[in-house]
Amino acid sequence: MEDIVKISTIAQYNTMRGVTTKHPLITVIDLSKAQPMPAKTFNYGLYAVGLKETDYGQLRYGKRDYDYQEGSLIFIAPGQVIGVQPGVEVFATKGWALLFHPDLIKGTPLGKRIQDYSFFSYDVNEALHLSDKEKSIVIDCFSKIEYELDQNIDKHTKGLIASNIELLLNYCVRFYDRQFITRNxxxxxxxxxxxxxxxxxxxxxxxxxxxxxxxxxxxxxxxxxxxxxxxxxxxxxxxxxxxxxxxxxxxxxxxxxxxxxxxxxxxxxxxxxxxxxxxxxxxxxxxxxxxxxxxxxx
Structure with a gap:
């Protein structure tokens, strides 16, 4: 029976990806600068948002071709199990990954409504496919969070980071609404x-x-x-x-x-x-x- 590796902390995930831990509860990773994940099955104890940038061929959405090839977002909630096959990345080698511990958003407005973002329970093949303009907005949100991680942690850090995560997720709600329409x-x-x-x-x-x-x-x-x-x-x-x-x-x-x-x-x-x-x-x-x-x- 295959062993399932539990990812419980940001430091543990960062170590696997070969990147520095700037904050104990959140990380933003430029995947082109990170090590690939080992081919194992992982049980995530973290929230994760991964931007897979695509510049190759026609991709498939379930059993159908999808119409936006500039990039796609996948979402993982704590408790979900994701398998990484040899040579196949859940989060691609080109793109971005945002992971945060549930403790980060406790006591914040985002913590009270995180369950409203139902796409965290979507399957990977139900990813959010982005236009080029939408992708630039998502990357800008990642950049704002990364900027905060490069500052000294103070009393404003948690609120600003949580607000930027919420901004990102609210944009994703809008983009999913668009996707439901364009796939009418x-x-x-x-x-x-x-x-x-x-x-x-x-x-x-x-x-x-x-x-x-x-x-x-x-x-x-x-x-x-x-x-x-x-x-x-x-x-x-x-x-x-x-x-x-x-x-x-x-x-x-x-x-x-x-x-x-x-x-x-x-x-x-x-x-x-x-x-x-x-x-x-x-x-x-x-x-x-x-x-x-x-x-x-x-």
Whole structure:
């Protein structure tokens, strides 16, 4: 069984990359001046943002070509496991890497909302692909943080560094919004597959055997991370992936309620509800009436 190397500190990571530790809780690395990572599997105890600058060939986004080749950003959150294959860098040999310990942002505004940046839970193949102008903004943010690390640590250091990290992440939110828009055709294809998945799910015996389809299940079938999938659905439809699934459940339920040979409870079990009262509660929430009232009125 392969050993997993835990990266717990900034100093430990800097030692692997052959760079000097300027601050115990954060590092900014010009990857062209750093040693490559060893070919092992790592469990990160740090937040990481890596800019991979690309100047070669056509890259792939999942199973599709992507349209911005100037650079891409990947994000890693504490607890994630990343494998480095021989000759293949997670963070390329040309680009930048920002890593910071969770303790750095404790007590700061960023620390209170770090969980809002859902792209830290995206898969690597769901990277943020940057235009040349966007890349220059990201590098400028890295440079501002690096400037602070070159100053003597004082009472302002933590706040200024955290603010610059937050600025970088807020730009990334904007850039991801742009990416969802520019990939509208590809995203529509995912929504069509999502709709097809739900349709076939309720035509099968999976609801009785496995229960209601979850967001995580749908994301896995569609080969996406749950967070990326959820954000994509939200951007495209204006509702969450869970709400989308629930709406589909209610649509199917409405059709089946016209069959008077089945009780509302039987229909609830067919749809994957463990308890009929949960079905009744959701139906009333979405349709405004109980299943039996809907059947009577129609």
């Amino acid at each position: 055709i590809a995203n529509k294809g995912i929504l069509e597959r999502f709709e097809y998945l739900l349709k076939n799910y309720f035509l099968s015996d999976k609801p009785q055997n496995e229960g209601l389809p979850s967001v995580a299940y749908c994301a896995e079938v569609l080969h996406l991370s749950p967070n990326y999938f959820g954000d994509l659905v939200k951007k495209e439809t204006g509702i969450s992936a869970l709400e989308y699934i629930q709406s589909k459940v209610i649509d199917v339920a409405k059709e089946r309620l016209f069959d008077r040979n089945k009780s509302a409870s039987e229909i609830a079990y067919e749809l994957g509800f463990k308890y009929p009262q949960h079905f009744t509660r959701l139906f009333k929430q979405k349709a405004g009436v109980t299943p039996n009232d809907y059947r009577t009125k129609n």
